[in-house]
Amino acid sequence: MAAKIDLPEDVTITPASLREALGSFPTGVAVVTTLGDEGKPLGLTINSFNSVSLDPALVLWSLALSSPSIGAFRKHGAFAINILRKDQGELCMKFARPADDKFKDIDWTKGYKGIPVLEGAMVTLECETYQIVEGGDHEVYMGAVKRIHKTDSAPLVFHRGQLVQLAS
Numbered sequence: 237m238a239a240k241i242d243l244p245e246d247v248t249i250t251p252a253s254l255r256e257a258l259g260s261f262p263t264g265v266a267v268v269t270t271l272g273d274e275g276k277p278l279g280l281t282i283n284s285f286n287s288v289s290l291d292p293a294l295v296l297w298s299l300a301l302s303s304p305s306i307g308a309f310r311k312h313g314a315f316a317i318n319i320l321r322k323d324q325g326e327l328c329m330k331f332a333r334p335a336d337d338k339f340k341d342i343d344w345t346k347g348y349k350g351i352p353v354l355e356g357a358m359v360t361l362e363c364e365t366y367q368i369v370e371g372g373d374h375e376v377y378m379g380a381v382k383r384i385h386k387t388d389s390a391p392l393v394f395h396r397g398q399l400v401q402l403a404s
């Protein structure tokens with residue numbers, strides 16, 4: 237049995253302590269994409285993706301209010317969740333930094349309402365924006381899943397601030 241660790245009850249919750257605690261929960265990693273003005277493809281790396289409902293088919297993720305893409309996500313009304321394969325760590329980091337040309341040298345096709353579907357993602361869910369909910373320093377986007385593309389590959393995993401792979 238694992239040793240019990242007693243934590244003081246008065247631990248102050250700071251962004252850093254919360255991030256550290258939440259980092260113990262392993263997640264997949266995805267690049268969420270949409271279209272901006274004049275059809276410009278936009279996207280960022282997320283791990284806040286999760287399921288909401290099977291019938292109707294609903295998913296969610298959250299976007300920092302500071303993101304320069306927030307206007308496009310609010311306006312376009314559709315997004316794609318591109319769940320990354322275990323060997324797409326470089327792509328994950330490329331979309332996790334602010335840049336004007338994140339799609340340079342990236343293969344993608346237009347999906348539902350023109351949203352970018354990344355070639356080679358493990359699974360892509362094309363979604364219509366269903367609801368946007370205020371959530372502190374983020375906005376929570378709920379999406380109705382319209383199309384699914386899937387492959388058999390293994391996922392990239394984020395745990396304790398590191399990109400890792402599942403043991404086979």
Ligand SMILES: Cc1cc2nc3c(=O)[nH]c(=O)nc-3n(C[C@H](O)[C@H](O)[C@H](O)COP(=O)(O)O)c2cc1C
Pocket residue numbers: 265279280281282283284285297298299300302303304305328331332333334335394
């Ligand atoms: C593994 C990982 C997960 C992330 N998850 C989120 C997330 O769920 N929501 C979010 O807004 N930013 C998240 N980020 C941070 C964004 O990817 C990063 O701030 C990026 O620069 C945002 O792109 P933008 O500046 O073009 O909006 C995550 C970063 C990493 C590395």
